[in-house]
Structures are given as structure tokens and as C-alpha cells.
Amino acid sequence: MNIAVCAKEVVDVSEIKIDEKTNKPILEGISKEVNDIEKSAVEEAIKIKEEYGGEITILTVGSVDNMENMKELLAMGADEAVIISPPEESDYTVVSELLAGAVEEIGDIDLVLCGEASIDLFSGQVGPRIAELLNVPQITYAENLDVEEEKIVGERDVGGNKIMTVESPYPVVVTVTKEINDPRLPSLQEILGAANKPINEWGPKEFMDHEIEPTTEMKDIRGVSMERKNIIFDEDELEDSVKNLAENIAKEGLLEG
Amino acid sequence: MNFELTDNQKMVRNMVRDFAENEIEPVADELDEEREYPHEILDKMSDLGLLGIMIPEEYDGAGMDTVSFAIVIEEISRKCAATGVITEVHNSLVASPIMHYGTEEQKEKYLPMLASGEKIGAFGGTEPDAGTNLGAMQTTAEKDGDKYIINGQKTFITSGSEAGLFLVFAVTDKSKGRNGISAFIVNSDTDGFEVGDVFDKMGIHANKVSELFFEDMEVPEENLLGKEGEGYKIALSALDHGRIGIGAQAVGIAQAAIDESIKYSQQREQFGKSISNFQGIQFKLADMETKTEAARLLVYNAADAADRGERFTKEASMAKLFASEVANEAADEGIQIHGGYGYIEEYKVEQLFRDAKITEIYEGTSEAQKMVIARSLLS
Numbered sequence: 001m002n003i004a005v006c007a008k009e010v011v012d013v014s015e016i017k018i019d020e021k022t023n024k025p026i027l028e029g030i031s032k033e034v035n036d037i038e039k040s041a042v043e044e045a046i047k048i049k050e051e052y053g054g055e056i057t058i059l060t061v062g063s064v065d066n067m068e069n070m071k072e073l074l075a076m077g078a079d080e081a082v083i084i085s086p087p088e089e090s091d092y093t094v095v096s097e098l099l100a101g102a103v104e105e106i107g108d109i110d111l112v113l114c115g116e117a118s119i120d121l122f123s124g125q126v127g128p129r130i131a132e133l134l135n136v137p138q139i140t141y142a143e144n145l146d147v148e149e150e151k152i153v154g155e156r157d158v159g160g161n162k163i164m165t166v167e168s169p170y171p172v173v174v175t176v177t178k179e180i181n182d183p184r185l186p187s188l189q190e191i192l193g194a195a196n197k198p199i200n201e202w203g204p205k206e207f208m209d210h211e212i213e214p215t216t217e218m219k220d221i222r223g224v225s226m227e228r229k230n231i232i233f234d235e236d237e238l239e240d241s242v243k244n245l246a247e248n249i250a251k252e253g254l255l256e257g
Numbered sequence: 258m259n260f261e262l263t264d265n266q267k268m269v270r271n272m273v274r275d276f277a278e279n280e281i282e283p284v285a286d287e288l289d290e291e292r293e294y295p296h297e298i299l300d301k302m303s304d305l306g307l308l309g310i311m312i313p314e315e316y317d318g319a320g321m322d323t324v325s326f327a328i329v330i331e332e333i334s335r336k337c338a339a340t341g342v343i344t345e346v347h348n349s350l351v352a353s354p355i356m357h358y359g360t361e362e363q364k365e366k367y368l369p370m371l372a373s374g375e376k377i378g379a380f381g382g383t384e385p386d387a388g389t390n391l392g393a394m395q396t397t398a399e400k401d402g403d404k405y406i407i408n409g410q411k412t413f414i415t416s417g418s419e420a421g422l423f424l425v426f427a428v429t430d431k432s433k434g435r436n437g438i439s440a441f442i443v444n445s446d447t448d449g450f451e452v453g454d455v456f457d458k459m460g461i462h463a464n465k466v467s468e469l470f471f472e473d474m475e476v477p478e479e480n481l482l483g484k485e486g487e488g489y490k491i492a493l494s495a496l497d498h499g500r501i502g503i504g505a506q507a508v509g510i511a512q513a514a515i516d517e518s519i520k521y522s523q524q525r526e527q528f529g530k531s532i533s534n535f536q537g538i539q540f541k542l543a544d545m546e547t548k549t550e551a552a553r554l555l556v557y558n559a560a561d562a563a564d565r566g567e568r569f570t571k572e573a574s575m576a577k578l579f580a581s582e583v584a585n586e587a588a589d590e591g592i593q594i595h596g597g598y599g600y601i602e603e604y605k606v607e608q609l610f611r612d613a614k615i616t617e618i619y620e621g622t623s624e625a626q627k628m629v630i631a632r633s634l635l636s
Contacts, residue, residue, distance in 0.1 A: 066267070068265075068267040068268045068271070071264055071265075071268060072268050072271065075268060185272050185275055185276055185305060186268070186272055187304065187306040187319070188269065188305060188307065188319030188321055189306050189314070189319050191265055191268045191269060191272065191319075192265065192314075192319065192320065192321070195264075195265065
């Protein structure tokens with residue numbers, strides 16, 4: 001079973017602070033990592049490989065600042081990585097086309113695994129777009145996968161304690177949630193071994209037969225501002241304070257539902 | 258000159274940091290409180306190759322460099338200094354000497370069992386009357402045919418009651434002084450080997466530190482490490498590596514004090530704002546960070562010298578001396594930043610303060626490090 005896993009290096013969102021004056025996120029000096037959702041996709045691929053064999057290729061679009069982040073995925077158990085440099089102007093259309101094009105270029109891929117979304121912009125678009133471009137079925141938001149020779153069965157949490165079970169033949173695109181597994185840590189031996197695994201760099205012209213143009217333009221990114229009202233209910237009687245507090249919470253519409 | 262870690266070293270740091278946060282931090286307080294040896298953590302560490310960091314791959318180790326070893330010890334100690342020193346002793350005071358002085362048979366027999374964690378290693382050097390003056394040891398090993406008969410006692414032995422494999426130093430020829438000391442590889446199940454008291458210590462509670470007694474303990478001659486009379490040299494060489502490890506442990510403790518102090522100072526409000534807004538606190542944090550980074554660089558410097566095959570005795574002593582003092586200072590300032598809460602056991606800095614002190618004492622006191630450093634200047 002040959003598997004391609006789409007994973008990218010993103011800023012560590014837990015470190016992002018918002019500039020109070022401009023309301024924009026401060027991205028300078030923030031460390032980058034491959035997020036756990038995508039590590040879960042890699043982990044799932046490794047588990048499948050352990051049972052069925054095959055090759056795991058990591059696909060990433062965009063520059064990689066810290067090569068150790070790619071090597072970590074190889075140390076976990078992937079076989080090789082392809083870093084695809086995008087054209088100057090890029091959006092979800094471009095990224096999806098490049099990833100789908102790379103899957104076709106590699107050929108003989110049975111399963112494309114993606115995280116449900118990347119942790120930075122969290123659009124959740126890339127997986128479904130790849131499936132559409134490759135004209136193959138898709139299973140999104142899988143939190144459990146049962147892999148068989150001829151088909152893959154995925155479970156999706158559709159809310160309200162309901163699980164939807166979906167099955168598909170191969171080839172197929174599957175996006176997974178973080179709940180699907182706990183990504184393994186590579187051992188020291190595996191870290192050393194990763195040095196011998198190939199990391200290839202592809203330009204779009206090397207494998208795409210057509211020009212790709214973005215269809216959307218990012219205008220701005222702004223933080224969501226939350227201001228506290230700092231109201232203190234300090235009546236003489238505690239009961240009055242509580243009553244006041246409850247009434248005000250109700251007035252804000254927070255007690256409905 | 259390149260101050261950047263290699264990709265491999267960064268991956269090691271990320272991996273161990275992740276492991277320490279997820280597997281050590283949640284149980285560290287309990288281990289300290291219950292004075293419980295971290296068997297389960299060590300089992301998990303063996304799966305990740307952390308019990309054979311520098312052991313070559315042909316003996317089932319990871320074959321990593323000394324800088325990686327220092328990174329591992331720092332990151333583990335940042336969450337549990339006791340687990341840090343157990344790992345440090347196992348890797349640098351037991352596995353390293355066997356790697357460097359062992360016969361092929363000894364390496365094949367003992368290194369894989371250390372790398373897999375089947376046996377935890379311990380170092381039997383110190384005696385009641387032979388600490389800094391290791392050459393004054395009184396434990397004897399008398400040759401008797403194809404074996405040695407060892408009699409005597411050791412004290413303050415890290416992992417003493419838990420380890421399975423010991424390096425034991427004993428006098429084989431009293432007339433030769435230091436050159437009459439030899440090193441032996443001893444299994445804990447050898448007849449005549451007995452664990453004495455396990456000490457109640459001020460800090461690093463999860464490390465079981467004990468006495469050892471040897472009574473007519475028969476050790477086959479093939480367990481002699483190196484040649485007869487090479488024990489003192491082997492001990493000093495092991496301690497050179499060990500001091501890089503204790504330096505790294507101290508950096509981990511100092512870093513933990515910084516982590517805790519940043520967190521607390523941003524949460525704690527006084528005079529209507531978080532205390533991190535006050536310059537008095539900011540200056541403390543700045544000093545802690547600067548000194549800890551300087552200590553880390555000294556540790557890396559010694560480790561890198563070792564990896565380049567250079568003599569690093571002075572560098573290791575400077576790293577250990579400085580880092581251990583920084584750990585104590587950072588833990589002290591950490592408590593000061595926490596105010597009254599820092600004196601309460603519930604807060605991590607209280608433990609860090611207790612854990613830091615020993616780094617100025619074991620594997621050579623600060624005074625012993627100064628002797629080593631001065632000797633290298635004046636010889």
C-alpha cells in the first residue's frame with residue numbers, strides 16, 4: 001500500500017501574540033513545527049505500512065525553514081519527502097493542484113492522507129480539493145480507520161454522539177482528526193536513520209503540465225479582539241450580587257440553549 | 258565557529274522535550290513526594306534509545322554524540338532532576354567506561370543490556386572515607402586464581418538499591434597508591450554483594466542513593482575493566498564525561514526555575530498588575546536567563562570538545578562548576594520571585610531548590626572542580 005501524506009511546517013500557534021496596535025498576529029521569531037494533526041496522519045500511514053507494507057511519501061508545499069521538522073517525519077517512519085516550491089502567488093487552489101499533481105507524478109499511490117486542516121489557517125479545503133482533482137473518493141474527518149486489502153473504512157464523528165461509517169475502495173483521499181491516534185516519538189536510532197532518507201525538492205514546472213493561478217487573494221489577517229467588561233457586582237448582600245450577576249449574564253443571552 | 262545545533266541534535270531535543278513533557282512531568286511531583294524510583298519512565302526511555310545514547314549501534318545503542326547526550330540530560334532534568342542523574346550515571350559513568358576500556362567480550366556482553374535497560378548501571382566509587390580523595394579508598398580486591406575476592410563498602414551510590422550492573426573500584430595493590438586501584442564490572446546478584454541503607458536526602462528524591470557492602474564477593478577475572486591498576490584513570494575519565502552530564506542536569510534545573518518563574522510572574526498580580534511588569538522581577542529573570550544560557554554554552558563547549566576528540570577535562574569541570582552554581586542561583590531567585598508561595602511544597606521551585614544543591618557536590622564538589630581547573634592552568 002503506497003501512501004502519500006500531506007504535511008507542512010507551520011508556526012507554533014500557541015506562541016502567537018496579537019499586536020495590540022495593529023491587531024495583527026506577530027509571526028516573527030515564532031518557532032515552526034509540523035502540527036500534531038498532520039503528525040497523526042503520518043502516524044496512521046506508518047501503522048498501515050507496518051501491516052501492509054509499501055512506501056510512505058511526505059508531500060509539502062512551501063518553504064521549509066527548519067529541515068529537522070521534515071526529517072522528524074522521516075524518523076517516525078516515512079520513507080521519503082518531497083518539498084514542492086509554489087509559484088509566487090499561491091492559495092488553496094494552487095496548493096491543492098500542486099499536491100494532486102505530485103501524487104500523480106509519483107504514481108501508484110493507493111491512499112492520500114491529510115490532516116483535517118492545517119493548524120495555522122484551518123481551512124480544511126486541501127484534502128477534499130485533492131480528491132476532486134484526482135477524481136477519487138474522499139473520507140473526511142476520520143477519527144478511526146480500518147484498513148483492508150480492498151477497501152478502507154472510516155469513522156467520522158458527526159456530532160450528537162453519532163458516528164458515521166464510510167467505506168471506499170482505493171485510491172482514496174482521507175483526512176484525519178487529531179483523535180485518531182497519538183503520534184509516536186522517533187527513537188534516537190530512528191533519528192540517526194532519517195539522515196539517509198531522501199528529501200527531494202520539486203519546482204512546479206518539473207511535474208505540472210499547466211500553469212496554475214490562484215483564484216483568491218489574502219487581503220489581511222487580524223486577531224479576534226476580546227475585551228473584558230470588568231464589571232464587579234459588590235452589593236452589601238452576597239445574594240444580591242449573585243442575583244445581579246445572573247440577571248446580567250441572562251441579559252447578554254448567555255443562559256439560553 | 259558554528260553555534261547552531263545540527264538537525265539531528267535539534268530532533269533529539271524536540272523528541273526528548275516532548276517525551277519529558279508528556280511522560281515525566283505528569284508524574285514527577287509524585288515521584289519526588291513518594292521517593293519512588295522512576296522504573297516505568299526508564300522502561301519508556303529505553304524504547305527511545307535514551308539508555309544507550311552514546312553506545313555504538315553494533316552494541317544496540319544509538320551511537321549519538323556527546324552534545325546529544327547533554328541535550329537529553331538537560332531536557333529530562335528540566336522535568337525531573339532525579340531521573341536526569343540516573344540517566345546520566347547510567348550512560349556516562351557506566352556505559353562510557355565499558356565502551357572505552359572494555360574488551361570486545363565485555364562490550365558484547367554488557368553494552369546491549371545497558372542500552373535495552375535490562376540492567377541500569379551504577380558507579381561504585383565513593384567510600385565513607387574516600388570522596389574527593391578517591392585514591393584513599395579501602396575496598397580491596399585480592400586475586401585468587403581466576404577470580405578476585407572483593408571486600409569493603411561504598412556509599413552515596415546513585416541507583417544503588419535499584420541498579421543491576423555496577424562499576425566497582427577496589428585496591429588491587431596497596432603499595433602502588435592510586436595506581437593500585439582497579440575497576441570491576443559487578444552484577445548486583447553476585448554472592449557477597451549487599452545493598453545497605455538507602456539515604457533520606459534533601460533533594461532528587463526519586464533517585465535511590467544507597468550504601469553497598471561487599472563481603473568476600475567473588476568476581477571472575479574477565480570482569481576486570483581495563484588492566485589492573487587502571488581503575489583510577491578509568492574513574493577520572495568517566496567523571497570527565499559525567500561532569501558534562503551533571504552540568505547539563507544543572508542547566509535543566511536552572512531552565513525549569515526560569516520556566517516556573519515566567520509562568521508565575523505573569524499570573525501573580527500585585528498592586529493591580531502582574532508582577533512581571535515590575536523591573537525588580539524582570540531583572541531577576543534577565544539574570545537567570547543570561548547565566549543559564551552561558552552555562553548551557555559551557556556544557557555544549559565541553560561536549561563538543563569531547564566529540565572532536567580533544568582533551569576536555571578542564572572544559573567539563575568549568576561547565577559543571579558554573580552550571581551547578583547557576584542552578585542554585587536560579588532556584589533561589591525562582592523562590593524569591595514566587596515569594597511565600599515559593600516556600601510551599603506545592604510549587605515546583607521548592608523542589609528545584611532542594612534538587613539544585615547536590616549538583617555542587619556530586620561527581621566532584623565545586624572545590625574539586627576548581628582544583629582541576631587550576632591544575633590545568635598551572636601545570
